Amino acid sequence: MSGIASDLILIVLGGLFGxxxxxxxxxxxxxxxxxVGILASPHTGFITVSQVANIEHLADIGASLLLFSLGMEFSLRELRPVWRIAVIGTAIQVAITFAYGTATAWYLNWNLLAALWFxxxxxxSSSALILRTLKSRNLKGTLSGRVMMGVSIAQDLLLIPILILLVSLSRGNLSISAMLLPLASSTIFLALIWVFAERLIPWLLRLIALLRSQELFMLATISIGLGVGFLSSLFGLPTAYGAFLAGLVLSESAFGKKAMSEMVPLRDLFGLLFFASIGMLCSPSFIMENLAITILLVVLFAGGKGLILALVAHGFGYRRIVPLALMLGxxxxxxxxxxxxxxxxALSAISDYEYQVMLNVVIVSMLIGPLMAAFASPIYSWLRRYFPEAEVEALNLPDTDPENHVVISGGGSIGVYLAQELKQQNIFSVIIEPVYKNFLSLAGQGVSVIFGEPEKAEMLVLARIASARLLIIDDSTQVNADQVIAEARNQRPELKIMLLAASGRSAVPEGVQVIEYERQIAVEVAKRAIGEWSVLAP
Structure with a gap:
């Protein structure tokens, strides 16, 4: 057996042991x-694949399927509470990193165009690797996990205009119109894909589901991801971007979880090929020959980017472990x-040497990334030991311990209105708010509020959950509702719990009363409209 078949067997077996x-x-x-990819590459001299180019072509498909499934694993609703840092904060970080990345490469005597590409x-940051690291440590649903994923998605999307502009510059299109035209056409294409996919994809999958064929449903799911990716390539965008966008649309539909479960085995196989092909691009001998510059660039840009994000997170009101998690994760x-x-x-914008430098910096950062992320909790614990935090900040709390009160998890727009309405009815309530800026805002409005993460046991103890009558959780805020429920029941099993959630929330814990606020708003508006109608009726 020879050729691509033997190469696939080698990669799969190596992937198992790796x-x-x-x-x-x-x-x-x-x-x-x-x-495994490093060991199987032509650069190492070990057992190597015979046709690296074919593996790379399969890996391109793997990258599209990987980002397609990555999009399906996200819920934009879950990321809405962190949109400010994800959009504004990430834009700040991308602009700063792009500027000093270009300046550093220019200082190293790269020409300006090559420096811009660098x-x-x-x-x-790698969304796929960050997500897998968070899931492996059960941190995906935490506040720091949500912020990291929101920032990572925004980074990938902000790369689209950067890529389009760099391609235009490399082709010699230096006029404003020549650079803005492909950017405008790509933006229009993505908007149209989003609108049509949001309506067409659920309808198509509903028809396929009626046939009750698992194979057809899986093929339809994969066809959607690769098909949208192919369409995006016609507009000058990487196929992976279109696939990612299709995954985001599908995640919001009723078929998102089923589609995800159907394609997991195939995604994992092609994902193996993708990451193995990354390893094949790595040249250990090149790294050793250019060890100083490789280490310098990894520290400056893998670490420096994290430091910028930590400062941005602090500026947006995030405290405790969140900035550190961003810096190391x-x-x-x-x-x-x-x-x-x-x-x-391909555009001859960089030399082979510069290409190797870029590749090896990325690969080394991927290898050390999960190791660095593992240090976040130990370092945070060490810092707390030698630099203990001040007492938990709580404002506007009564002098005596409250009883039969309401604890509100997350002080978003709904939480503050709840607290104000309850106060008018002489019912005491306290909000646990994880974002420091929001905490100060709530305190300024006279609301009883505690700064901290609601899922932490000590925060619920401070809110006197053991003597509370009701716990209200706003699922649209930056809290992990399931963890809050579990810890609250651990402290008071008989506690009544209400969960304010968007329509269609799945996997609701038993015994929790779910209030779909979108539906409740519609009911209230309908009542008022009917009342207005009766007043106007003759």
Missing amino acids: GLLARAVKQPLVIGYIF GGSVVS MVPISEIAFVLARNAL
């Missing part, structure tokens, strides 16, 4: 896959950097 090794040292499986390649540079590097090389 995954087992990664699991043994408590690291994400993709780290093992990358190491600056663009290091601005974002966002180290791995995005897999989209490989797309930029390939485009730059």
Whole structure:
């Protein structure tokens, strides 16, 4: 047996052993896959694949399926509470990183065009690797996990205009119109895809589901991801971007979870090929020959980007472990950097040497990323030991311990109105708010509020949950509702709990009263409209 078949067998078997090794040292499986790729690459001299180019072509499909499934794993509703730092904060970080990335490459005697490509390649973090790291440590639903994923998604989306502008510059299109035209056409295309996919994809999957064929449903799901990716390539965008957008649309539909479960095995196989192909691009000998510059660039851009994000998070009111989690958890540079590097090389915007530098910086950052993320909790604990926090901040609390009161988890717009309405009825309530800026705002309005994460046991103790009558959780805020419910019941099993959630929330814990606020708003508006109608009726 020879050719691509033997290469696939080699990669799959190597992936198994690499995954087992990664699991043994408590690291994400993709780290093992990358190491397998390094060992199987032509640069190492070990057992190597015979047709690296074919594996890379399959890996391109794997990248599209990987980002398609990545989009399906996100719920935009869950990320809405962190939209400010995800949109505004990420834009600040991307602009700063792009500027000093370009300046650093220019200082290293790269020409301006190559320096711009390098600056663009290091601005974002690997969404796939960050998600897998968070899931492996059960941190996906935490406040820091939500912020990290929101920022990572925004970084990838902000790379679209950067890529389009860099391609225009590389082709010599220096006029404003020549650069803005592809940007405008891509924006219109993405908007149209979003609108039509939001309506067409659920309708199509509903028809396929009526046929009750698991195979057809899986094929339809994969066809959607790759098909939208292909359409995006016609407009000058990487296929992975279109696939990611299709995944985001599908995640909001009723078929999102089923589609995700159907394609997991195929996604994991192609994901193995993708990360193994990344390892094949790595040249250990090149790294050793250019060790100083590689370490310098990894520290400056993998670490520097995290430091910028930590400062941005602090500026947006996030405290405690969140800034540290961003600094250490966002180290791995995005897999989209490989797309930029390939485009730059194909357009002769960078030399082979510069291409190798970019690739190896990204690969090294991916290898050390999960290791750095694991240090966040120990470092935070060490800092708290030698630099203990001041007492938990709480404002406007009564002098005596409250009883039969209401505890509100998350002080969003709904929480503050709830507290005000309850106060008018002489019912005491206290809000636990995880974002410091929101905490100060609530305190300024005279609301009884505690600064901290509601899922933490000590926060619920301070709110006197053991003597409370009711716990109200706003699922649209930056809290993990399931963890709050579990900890509240641990402290008071008989506590009544209300969950304010968007329509269609799945997996509601038993015994929790769910109030769909969108439906309640519609009912209230309908009542008032009917009342107005009766007044106007003759």
